[in-house]
Amino acid sequence: MTTIPASRDELPVAVIGAGPVGLAAAAHLTDRGLPFVVIEAGDQVGAAVSEWGHIRTFTPWRYIVDPTAEKLLAPTGWARPATPVPPTGAELVEHYLRPLGGLFGQRLRLGHRVLAVSRAEMDKTRSIGRTERPFALRVRDAHGAVSELRARAVVDATGTWGQPNPLGASGLPALGEDAAEEFMVGPLPDVLGRDRSRFAGRRTLVVGAGHSAANTLLNLGRLAEQEPGTQVIWAVRGASPAKVYGGGTADQLPARGQLGSDLRTLVDSGTVRLLAGFSITALEPGPQTLTVHGQSADGPLSLEGVHNVAAATGFRPDLSILAEIQLDLHPALEAPSQLAPLIDPQYHSCGTVPPHGHRDLAHPDEGLYIVGVKSYGRAPTFLITTGNEQVRSVVAALAGDVAAADEMQLVLPQTGVCSVNDTGEDTAATGGCCGAPTGPQELQVPARAHRALPQGVPALGFATGSGGGGLLAELVVAGRAGRAGRAGSSRCCTGA
Numbered sequence: 246m247t248t249i250p251a252s253r254d255e256l257p258v259a260v261i262g263a264g265p266v267g268l269a270a271a272a273h274l275t276d277r278g279l280p281f282v283v284i285e286a287g288d289q290v291g292a293a294v295s296e297w298g299h300i301r302t303f304t305p306w307r308y309i310v311d312p313t314a315e316k317l318l319a320p321t322g323w324a325r326p327a328t329p330v331p332p333t334g335a336e337l338v339e340h341y342l343r344p345l346g347g348l349f350g351q352r353l354r355l356g357h358r359v360l361a362v363s364r365a366e367m368d369k370t371r372s373i374g375r376t377e378r379p380f381a382l383r384v385r386d387a388h389g390a391v392s393e394l395r396a397r398a399v400v401d402a403t404g405t406w407g408q409p410n411p412l413g414a415s416g417l418p419a420l421g422e423d424a425a426e427e428f429m430v431g432p433l434p435d436v437l438g439r440d441r442s443r444f445a446g447r448r449t450l451v452v453g454a455g456h457s458a459a460n461t462l463l464n465l466g467r468l469a470e471q472e473p474g475t476q477v478i479w480a481v482r483g484a485s486p487a488k489v490y491g492g493g494t495a496d497q498l499p500a501r502g503q504l505g506s507d508l509r510t511l512v513d514s515g516t517v518r519l520l521a522g523f524s525i526t527a528l529e530p531g532p533q534t535l536t537v538h539g540q541s542a543d544g545p546l547s548l549e550g551v552h553n554v555a556a557a558t559g560f561r562p563d564l565s566i567l568a569e570i571q572l573d574l575h576p577a578l579e580a581p582s583q584l585a586p587l588i589d590p591q592y593h594s595c596g597t598v599p600p601h602g603h604r605d606l607a608h609p610d611e612g613l614y615i616v617g618v619k620s621y622g623r624a625p626t627f628l629i630t631t632g633n634e635q636v637r638s639v640v641a642a643l644a645g646d647v648a649a650a651d652e653m654q655l656v657l658p659q660t661g662v663c664s665v666n667d668t669g670e671d672t673a674a675t676g677g678c679c680g681a682p683t684g685p686q687e688l689q690v691p692a693r694a695h696r697a698l699p700q701g702v703p704a705l706g707f708a709t710g711s712g713g714g715g716l717l718a719e720l721v722v723a724g725r726a727g728r729a730g731r732a733g734s735s736r737c738c739t740g741a
């Protein structure tokens with residue numbers, strides 16, 4: 246039975262999802278002394294990160310660990326790992342998320358999935374008096390029992406891992422994709438570890454042009470050297486894979502530069518067969534293998550005898566749990582509409598991230614915030630650092646500390662390598678739109694200046710992708726959040 250406390254303010258803030266950003270939100274709520282509960286579908290914290298535990302991130306520890314989380318962990322004897330080497334997903338969970346989750350005791354409910362969020366006794370169509378109503382969350386526990394939880398505010402940090410983009414270029418699944426499930430292996434299978442036997446001596450198609458595809462291809466390349474008969478085909482929609490190859494030795498992120506160079510070597514050696522300009526139209530499952538039909542520059546093309554398809558085509562947010570919430574989302578990106586123009590990958594290939602917090606993340610349903618990678622909707626440029634700052638601002642706003650909520654300090658890594666032209670040349674390094682001065686610097690720039698870049702102010706940023714991040718120089722962007730001065734876009738790296 247649910248007990249409704251007398252005052253709405255006595256209700257907890259419900260944080261949905263115990264990934265890096267949900268747990269950072271919990272740390273800030275603890276620090277502010279606000280009651281909260283964290284509801285996590287997995288049986289451990291960092292459940293999504295664990296699924297790509299074998300992948301090494303590009304981001305050093307100091308940009309991953311939330312400063313307030315670090316402060317709370319310190320009395321337990323915990324110290325941020327001193328190594329400059331970025332963690333794998335597994336290390337991130339083991340050395341940070343698990344100890345952090347341990348601080349929250351009974352307030353962390355593992356094995357509980359939020360099925361839906363609404364306003365208590367008010368459907369989406371009713372607006373009058375809406376803000377006075379608490380939120381109502383339908384939650385299913387590990388035994389299948391469904392209950393309702395009331396909350397004064399909701400922080401949705403459920404990520405996007407559970408909803409990969411389909412293979413079809415139209416945004417819809419390719420014809421037959423749904424029936425081909427047994428051949429689909431997800432974007433980041435553990436090719437050299439637990440999933441090895443599935444790939445050894447077999448034919449795998451990797452689809453996508455990001456770091457997830459690159460990681461999977463490299464691991465398949467290594468497997469092909471060890472296991473005769475292992476075949477690897479790489480399909481990209483674009484005419485060239487130059488963007489994935491990246492800046493090579495010019496890349497200020499050595500790990501990322503190496504990834505691109507190694508991939509280029511695999512393609513040049515013939516270990517990986519590249520199909521550029523290939524759009525998948527249909528999948529035809531057979532008893533043992535799959536035939537993949539598509540359109541290439543030379544006309545229709547079919548790939549027969551495919552055992553596995555790794556669709557590394559990005560992710561999209563699952564908005565179904567918020568169907569009864571009044572949301573304000575950008576029609577294309579499915580990110581909060583104030584935030585979307587600032588992160589739109591059509592214009593922000595370099596991932597310039599202006600300070601943003603509670604105001605940019607707000608919706609008509611006051612008190613509900615989508616944060617973390619889900620807040621970026623379909624844009625693939627999210628970084629944990631940004632999520633930490635989002636929840637700091639959101640929690641400050643929930644605590645009524647508007648000044649702190651509006652005063653943002655976003656400490657960004659800066660690579661200076663954020664744009665690659667069609668031949669793989671780094672345009673930023675040669676002073677392109679994202680060209681940045683080398684070496685550490687500190688700039689105090691109003692948030693609005695980063696929304697509409699004034700002439701002569703370089704757009705300092707970093708290539709993020711899903712595995713982005715930087716480590717060489719540091720840029721402190723400070724500013725007051727506000728709706729005034731919001732730009733339609735700051736078209737970094739497009740020349741537009």
Ligand SMILES: Cc1cc2nc3c(=O)[nH]c(=O)nc-3n(C[C@H](O)[C@H](O)[C@H](O)COP(=O)(O)OP(=O)(O)OC[C@H]3O[C@@H](n4cnc5c(N)ncnc54)[C@H](O)[C@@H]3O)c2cc1C
Pocket residue numbers: 261262263264265266267284285286287290291292293294297300301302303304357358359360402403404405406407433457566616617618619627628629630632711712713714
């Ligand atoms: C392979 C890969 C590499 C990356 N590398 C980097 C990097 O180097 N640097 C960087 O900054 N970022 C990186 N990212 C991007 C991003 O920072 C991570 O995806 C990060 O995990 C996002 O954190 P999050 O807390 O927003 O979401 P998630 O980590 O996805 O956590 C969401 C949590 O919510 C839970 N959940 C989902 N639905 C429900 C529900 N209905 N009810 C209850 N719980 C639910 C999930 O189980 C999960 O635990 C990478 C991403 C990927 C996929």
